[in-house]
Amino acid sequence: MNFCSQCGGAVSLTTPPDDNLPRHVCTACGTIHYLNPKLVVGCIVEWEGRILLCRRSIEPRYGLWTLPAGFMENGETAREAAQRETLEEARAHVEIDDAFALISVPHVNQVHLFYRARLLEASFSPGLETLETALFAEEAIPWREIAFQTVTLCLRAFFSDRAAREFHFHEAALPPVSGRI
Amino acid sequence: MNFCSQCGGAVSLTTPPDDNLPRHVCTACGTIHYLNPKLVVGCIVEWEGRILLCRRSIEPRYGLWTLPAGFMENGETAREAAQRETLEEARAHVEIDDAFALISVPHVNQVHLFYRARLLEASFSPGLETLETALFAEEAIPWREIAFQTVTLCLRAFFSDRAAREFHFHEAALPPVSGRI
Numbered sequence: 135m136n137f138c139s140q141c142g143g144a145v146s147l148t149t150p151p152d153d154n155l156p157r158h159v160c161t162a163c164g165t166i167h168y169l170n171p172k173l174v175v176g177c178i179v180e181w182e183g184r185i186l187l188c189r190r191s192i193e194p195r196y197g198l199w200t201l202p203a204g205f206m207e208n209g210e211t212a213r214e215a216a217q218r219e220t221l222e223e224a225r226a227h228v229e230i231d232d233a234f235a236l237i238s239v240p241h242v243n244q245v246h247l248f249y250r251a252r253l254l255e256a257s258f259s260p261g262l263e264t265l266e267t268a269l270f271a272e273e274a275i276p277w278r279e280i281a282f283q284t285v286t287l288c289l290r291a292f293f294s295d296r297a298a299r300e301f302h303f304h305e306a307a308l309p310p311v312s313g314r315i
Numbered sequence: 316m317n318f319c320s321q322c323g324g325a326v327s328l329t330t331p332p333d334d335n336l337p338r339h340v341c342t343a344c345g346t347i348h349y350l351n352p353k354l355v356v357g358c359i360v361e362w363e364g365r366i367l368l369c370r371r372s373i374e375p376r377y378g379l380w381t382l383p384a385g386f387m388e389n390g391e392t393a394r395e396a397a398q399r400e401t402l403e404e405a406r407a408h409v410e411i412d413d414a415f416a417l418i419s420v421p422h423v424n425q426v427h428l429f430y431r432a433r434l435l436e437a438s439f440s441p442g443l444e445t446l447e448t449a450l451f452a453e454e455a456i457p458w459r460e461i462a463f464q465t466v467t468l469c470l471r472a473f474f475s476d477r478a479a480r481e482f483h484f485h486e487a488a489l490p491p492v493s494g495r496i
Binding site: 135136137138139140141142145152155158167168169170171172173205206207208209210211212213214232233236238240241243245247262302303305307 | 316317318319320321322323326333336339348349350351352353354386387388389390391392393394395413414417419421422424426428443483484486488
């Protein structure tokens with residue numbers, strides 16, 4: 135951040151009074167610009183026991199498989215975000231079930247939130263950010279080609295809970311040293 | 316948003332190609348500036364069955380009671396945010412337990428996340444954004460003087476679960492018509 139989005143003045147990194155972190159503060163109008171983590175919201179979509187995955191047509195992780203998920207937008211609820219992202223990335227209509235996992239990814243300033251969901255009909259196809267969409271049985275999940283660690287974590291917890299016939303909420307953080315999402 | 320934080324150029328609200336929402340796009344350098352919801356993270360701190368509340372010394376809701384909570388910062392995990400906010404607002408050291416509630420507040424572009432936690436010692440006092448800190452038994456909670464609807468929701472769910480001797484994760488959204496947090 136170099137300029138103030140309010141007045142166009144130059145910003146400098148200084149710690150405001152009563153604060154304890156350096157912020158981007160406008161040298162002209164004094165506006166303090168805070169930078170905060172973003173929520174990435176998606177879902178684990180089930181159809182007859184199989185899971186819907188999307189192969190990414192965009193960077194990062196072009197060509198790898200992921201759960202339908204993306205940045206939550208202003209003005210929507212987390213559930214709406216999960217539903218919208220699934221529609222956009224996999225052209226799939228889903229009913230959202232319980233929240234399933236929340237994973238902090240501090241080294242990229244993100245928090246990933248996944249719901250369980252089920253397909254309303256066996257209909258899906260790649261959206262703009264997707265090369266391919268497909269349903270995978272647990273045994274067929276392409277573990278070595280999963281795009282993000284949070285997706286791997288989430289899927290492993292899902293299958294473990296499903297085997298135990300009891301889903302509960304999972305909360306975790308990726309270690310900052312891991313260097314990837 | 317009037318100016319580009321990258322180059323200082325004027326921004327205009329236009330829908331980029333392959334997008335479906337208007338964004339603040341720089342007319343000079345083309346940078347797209349996304350605005351996303353912020354996470355507010357806090358905790359329900361217990362000490363011998365009583366709950367730690369903070370009376371706000373800042374707007375909005377000056378003088379009303381809230382759970383220690385605040386905006387999550389870049390570079391931290393959600394748990395670290397809950398712990399830090401409790402230290403800043405109530406000068407209290409806590410051990411964070413399970414995630415307890417996630418509440419979307421779409422009309423203010425926020426998501427509130429609360430953990431259960433316990434005080435490590437019976438020591439707390441007002442931080443800079445707090446007039447007063449106190450422990451309340453369930454019967455003494457000042458329900459009519461709670462600062463935010465999400466805090467009321469969270470406390471009610473907490474006492475209900477505690478009475479049932481089983482805590483589970485709660486996920487909800489405030490109706491957009493409510494007009495307040």
